[in-house]
Amino acid sequence: MKYAIVTGTSRGLGASIAELLLKSGVNVIGIARNQNQHLNQIANKSQSNYQHFTCNLADVDHLDRVIEKVNDQVFKKDTELVYLINNAAVVGPIDIATKYTIEAVQAHMQLNLIAPMITTALVLRRAKHCGVKTIVTNISSGAADRSTYGWSAYGSSKAGLNRYTETVALEQKELNTDHKVILFDPSIMDTNMQDDIRSANPAEFRDVDQFKQYKSNNQLSLSSDVAKVLVDILLDHEKVVNGKYYRIKDYLS
Numbered sequence: 001m002k003y004a005i006v007t008g009t010s011r012g013l014g015a016s017i018a019e020l021l022l023k024s025g026v027n028v029i030g031i032a033r034n035q036n037q038h039l040n041q042i043a044n045k046s047q048s049n050y051q052h053f054t055c056n057l058a059d060v061d062h063l064d065r066v067i068e069k070v071n072d073q074v075f076k077k078d079t080e081l082v083y084l085i086n087n088a089a090v091v092g093p094i095d096i097a098t099k100y101t102i103e104a105v106q107a108h109m110q111l112n113l114i115a116p117m118i119t120t121a122l123v124l125r126r127a128k129h130c131g132v133k134t135i136v137t138n139i140s141s142g143a144a145d146r147s148t149y150g151w152s153a154y155g156s157s158k159a160g161l162n163r164y165t166e167t168v169a170l171e172q173k174e175l176n177t178d179h180k181v182i183l184f185d186p187s188i189m190d191t192n193m194q195d196d197i198r199s200a201n202p203a204e205f206r207d208v209d210q211f212k213q214y215k216s217n218n219q220l221s222l223s224s225d226v227a228k229v230l231v232d233i234l235l236d237h238e239k240v241v242n243g244k245y246y247r248i249k250d251y252l253s
């Protein structure tokens, strides 16, 4: 049996990844604040199971308890492979750094950086204990590699996630484990996150017109197309390269 733990399955890229994994026969555990009934319907029509865990990933104590329960569901006697896909994230707060509130910075970092660090650690720890090969994918962004006016929180959380991922990959390599830890940059997609970006105030986010143009010029990818590339990479699991930064731009033109 193969299992995937996917965060942010209620919509957008996470929903598309979960759907394709289910259709490929992988059992999926989805984690988000809201359920996605469509994934239950997909599972009913396929050979795989879908289970939803409601969790606010910015609440570290709740997350800790939920991941332990998820691990109990996933690491079973007949489990041959586990995927963890840390996808849930927000772009906000969008504004210049001096305007951020402490609460907004804290909530952003908890969701975008601390939650993936905790889930990666808890899942890899259980994987080691159970001896089950595990592949962790952390969803990054081009915003990690350049500074964008108004996005100091988002750029920092994604840059932190990149360094974290590459460090854990190095550790797993040096420890000679079978586990792999990779990054995936989906680039710009037509999801709710882009709605949030386009609705930003130009005084707080200077590139807002450029993002409106991406939408009006049809330059945003469909999350289903992006998810297909990632899922194809993951299903060919022997070929996944530990520590690699996979970028959608290398696959979709």
Ligand SMILES: NC(=O)c1ccc[n+]([C@@H]2O[C@H](COP(=O)([O-])OP(=O)(O)OC[C@H]3O[C@@H](n4cnc5c(N)ncnc54)[C@H](OP(=O)(O)O)[C@@H]3O)[C@@H](O)[C@H]2O)c1
Residues within 6 Å of the ligand: 007, 008, 009, 010, 011, 012, 013, 014, 031, 032, 033, 034, 035, 055, 056, 057, 058, 086, 087, 088, 089, 090, 111, 139, 140, 141, 142, 185, 186, 187, 188, 189, 190, 191, 192, 193, 194, 223
């Ligand atoms: N869209 C783009 O253009 C773009 C570009 C580069 C990178 N990315 C990255 O791609 C990934 C997916 O983005 P997307 O565009 O699919 O975003 P989206 O459509 O806004 O979906 C975000 C998902 O994250 C979940 N989420 C948000 N806050 C949460 C919380 N506190 N606790 C639990 N779950 C939470 C949401 O579920 P609930 O609201 O139900 O909790 C939702 O399922 C993100 O890592 C993003 O940084 C996106």
